[in-house]
Amino acid sequence: MTVRPQPLIVGAGPAGVRAAGALVAAGLRPLVVDEAPACGGQIYRQRLVDDGRSTRSLYGSEAPKAERLHRDFAAFEGRIDYWPQALVWSLGDGEAHVALAGRNRKVAYDGLILATGASDRVLPVPGWTLPGVFTLGGAQIALKSQGCAIGSRVVFAGAGPLLYLVAWQYMKAGVNVAAVLDATPLMAKRHLLRGLALEPAIILRGMRFAAELRLRGVAIHYAVEDFAIVGETRVTGVRWRQGGHERSLVCDSVGYGLALRSETQLADLAGCRFTFNERDRAMLPERDISGRSSVVGVYLAGDGAGIAGADAAELAGERAALALLEDRGLPYPPVRALDLERKLTRISRFRDVLEAAFPYPAHWAKRVADDTLICRCEEVTAGTLRQSVRDFAVDEINRLKAVSRIGMGRCQGRFCGASAAEILAAETGRGIDAVGRLRAQPPVKPLPMTLADEKQEAAQ
Amino acid sequence: MRGRLNVDVAIIGGGLVGSSAALALRAMGMSVALIDSRYCGAQASGVNYGGVRRQGRPPEQLPLAQRAHAIWPRLKERIGIDGEYLCSGHLKLAANETDMASLEAYAAKVSDYGLDLELIGHNDLRRRFPFLGKNIVGASFCPGDGHANPRLVASGFAAAARRAGAHVLENTPVREITRDGGGFVLEAGDVIDVYTPVVVNSAGAWGDEFAALFGEPVPLTRIYPSMVVTEPLAPVLTVNIGMEGGGVYARQVERGNCIVGGERVQPLADPDFSRPRGETALTMMNRAAALFPGLRHAHVIRSWSGTEGMIADRNPVIGPSSTTPGLIHAFGFSGAGFQIAPGVGEVLAELVRDGRSTTPIGAFSISRFAADARQSIDRTIHGSGAEREPEPQQRGV
Numbered sequence: 040m041t042v043r044p045q046p047l048i049v050g051a052g053p054a055g056v057r058a059a060g061a062l063v064a065a066g067l068r069p070l071v072v073d074e075a076p077a078c079g080g081q082i083y084r085q086r087l088v089d090d091g092r093s094t095r096s097l098y099g100s101e102a103p104k105a106e107r108l109h110r111d112f113a114a115f116e117g118r119i120d121y122w123p124q125a126l127v128w129s130l131g132d133g134e135a136h137v138a139l140a141g142r143n144r145k146v147a148y149d150g151l152i153l154a155t156g157a158s159d160r161v162l163p164v165p166g167w168t169l170p171g172v173f174t175l176g177g178a179q180i181a182l183k184s185q186g187c188a189i190g191s192r193v194v195f196a197g198a199g200p201l202l203y204l205v206a207w208q209y210m211k212a213g214v215n216v217a218a219v220l221d222a223t224p225l226m227a228k229r230h231l232l233r234g235l236a237l238e239p240a241i242i243l244r245g246m247r248f249a250a251e252l253r254l255r256g257v258a259i260h261y262a263v264e265d266f267a268i269v270g271e272t273r274v275t276g277v278r279w280r281q282g283g284h285e286r287s288l289v290c291d292s293v294g295y296g297l298a299l300r301s302e303t304q305l306a307d308l309a310g311c312r313f314t315f316n317e318r319d320r321a322m323l324p325e326r327d328i329s330g331r332s333s334v335v336g337v338y339l340a341g342d343g344a345g346i347a348g349a350d351a352a353e354l355a356g357e358r359a360a361l362a363l364l365e366d367r368g369l370p371y372p373p374v375r376a377l378d379l380e381r382k383l384t385r386i387s388r389f390r391d392v393l394e395a396a397f398p399y400p401a402h403w404a405k406r407v408a409d410d411t412l413i414c415r416c417e418e419v420t421a422g423t424l425r426q427s428v429r430d431f432a433v434d435e436i437n438r439l440k441a442v443s444r445i446g447m448g449r450c451q452g453r454f455c456g457a458s459a460a461e462i463l464a465a466e467t468g469r470g471i472d473a474v475g476r477l478r479a480q481p482p483v484k485p486l487p488m489t490l491a492d493e494k495q496e497a498a499q
Numbered sequence: 500m501r502g503r504l505n506v507d508v509a510i511i512g513g514g515l516v517g518s519s520a521a522l523a524l525r526a527m528g529m530s531v532a533l534i535d536s537r538y539c540g541a542q543a544s545g546v547n548y549g550g551v552r553r554q555g556r557p558p559e560q561l562p563l564a565q566r567a568h569a570i571w572p573r574l575k576e577r578i579g580i581d582g583e584y585l586c587s588g589h590l591k592l593a594a595n596e597t598d599m600a601s602l603e604a605y606a607a608k609v610s611d612y613g614l615d616l617e618l619i620g621h622n623d624l625r626r627r628f629p630f631l632g633k634n635i636v637g638a639s640f641c642p643g644d645g646h647a648n649p650r651l652v653a654s655g656f657a658a659a660a661r662r663a664g665a666h667v668l669e670n671t672p673v674r675e676i677t678r679d680g681g682g683f684v685l686e687a688g689d690v691i692d693v694y695t696p697v698v699v700n701s702a703g704a705w706g707d708e709f710a711a712l713f714g715e716p717v718p719l720t721r722i723y724p725s726m727v728v729t730e731p732l733a734p735v736l737t738v739n740i741g742m743e744g745g746g747v748y749a750r751q752v753e754r755g756n757c758i759v760g761g762e763r764v765q766p767l768a769d770p771d772f773s774r775p776r777g778e779t780a781l782t783m784m785n786r787a788a789a790l791f792p793g794l795r796h797a798h799v800i801r802s803w804s805g806t807e808g809m810i811a812d813r814n815p816v817i818g819p820s821s822t823t824p825g826l827i828h829a830f831g832f833s834g835a836g837f838q839i840a841p842g843v844g845e846v847l848a849e850l851v852r853d854g855r856s857t858t859p860i861g862a863f864s865i866s867r868f869a870a871d872a873r874q875s876i877d878r879t880i881h882g883s884g885a886e887r888e889p890e891p892q893q894r895g896v
Contacts, residue, residue, distance in 0.1 A: 129775075129776065129777035129780070131776075134777075136777035136778075145777070145778075308774070310767075417754075430658060431654050431655075431658045435538065438541065438654075441541070441650040442651060447728075451800070451801060480774065480775055480801055480802050481775055481776075482780070482799060482800070482801070482802070486784070487796075487798055488729065488784045488787065488794055488796070488797045488798065488799060489788050489796075490781065490784065491785075492782070
């Protein structure tokens, strides 16, 4: 009798941990591969060294969830295989390549749960590459994981719930928050009232963040347009337009972000079919409510296949694992599965509310000045992109990559792809859903040239 | 309602061969439709390694290669961009004495063709090319060869043809070809019929499908070469590098990225597509790190692969159809089309205008497969998985 390979879970954030838990409960022994040194993902990221801060000070109101997730994962010891600090850089057809401590490990898997998470979504603005500019997520990690602030007089700018959370966390940590610049109009926040019925605690918490920021004298500006970061060799201030007026502020650092974007490269390599998602304004791998992708045996959970937040990620991770069990002919709890789906549907409705309250200012990309850098890795400006579109009569994003180098660098388009697509759509007069998506290729992140090949080592 | 387009020449396949032919034909004043089922320059022409290399080609290809050699330094005036063409020289390495003997034999064989090959021994090699590792016994250097950016050159020729007035029809598969009097009607995409007295079949890895329509089966298979690319580095590789017997080739572009190839991959479920695989990437990375110590600390940031048409004798098909007047073939460049393609474009234009070419192309005639045609070629190795009739089918002829 041949032994089936173990299921592979990529990512040990909320989705990956809950997926592992459901598989362990059913008697399977998954392999969990994660880039971070400890479980928790980005949201419940752990400190590298204990610095005496309480979990309450690290995770705020979410501390109980973080503690539970860390504790539960630790309890899987002996019943899962766990490779931290490991990068799945290529996969497909039941085989993954993992870079681990300078060696390549080839892993056969039967059942794949991708819980790859999200990263910050940014659109280029003048000055966004200056030293002193961090993404909102990056600013939060500096505080949470390393106990550092990104500066001593910080402006937070962008859109999305994270904007207020991070500004509030910095204020609580004693950092001088110069202002919060919200790209979205105050009027849009009326949608949050609809959210009260769905997730009252979250809405009230968000309102408390804004109220406490104001109480401490932090100015909040809405409907910010033409946002620019100013400075010669590093950040010295910001300027923007608001209601027809030029505004500016002095600061030494900026936390900037426009919500999150899904990390979809591995789903692409696994062969998943992608469709355009209006809410995330992005091409996403298709998944049904159970987390099944278009490829048999490949399951998608958490923010890696569409942004829904950490609570949804926990539910989706467990649900995807139940789907794997069912597809493998193993007993699974159908009532629990339905309950998870019901909760996920509810959260999805809440996401619609949040998206309406914090609409993504996609028009920023269309209006970006020609001399603004879009692709930092390959140093491609907006002007070069527009020129390439005209010179080569390009109407598709991979062709734009071929003639302009956009998305060819270290990040493989993970950070510039969205804005390049917006510019291409604007230049060609097509919809954002009609310009395609950058195809992923291995390695999904840079690899050392000397990564040792196990197979060749064994042959020697 | 379907539109109708009348042109002097219809070119099927907007790769470098088809696009450069379109440009040359426009320069002669002929009206041209350049038709591609996807995007011009997005297949083999755009995803090959980018070697602009005459060294190593069989002697019968060298007159064509020399013709193209004259075009490469003048890209800017021809298509408006230089395509990152660098006349760096091409260094072909020998890993052992047997391979060195092959390089010497090749140099003797092609000495009349003006490649100016220089044979270099071990010590001299170490002195002149210190970036090489120790295990190389010698090399052959072709100073006039170099490399260029395939993504730009292939797209650049198509863009130049468009600017010169060619009708460039992208995302337009040719669904059917019928004869119309002495000419042809091409059912192009959903919206247009192209009427033309002359058809150029430069459809690359798909060229055999069009040749077969006219009773000319060609034993074309597909290969999927794969490359890895490093992050930008300070100058390491000063020349385009090849290896006698294959296995590794490498070049460094002006921006600093090193491109390393030498392995092939398998197609995806749709044989028109492939994807670099973990194993092949790793093999190429490890080989390059061993061969070029200066790359040992580099990171690989991306990889690519693409579809190329391969013929067993490694020569392309170039020349008039043996069954159908007005039809001219140019495909199956077997992984070595990039350097000669701009020359092939000129040859095709001459064939259209004059019925003959000033450059010898007899060795590439499609009639060399006539014997195979009678035996009916085994299509199962084609890789497309498409069911084929055992007998070549003729449609509308």
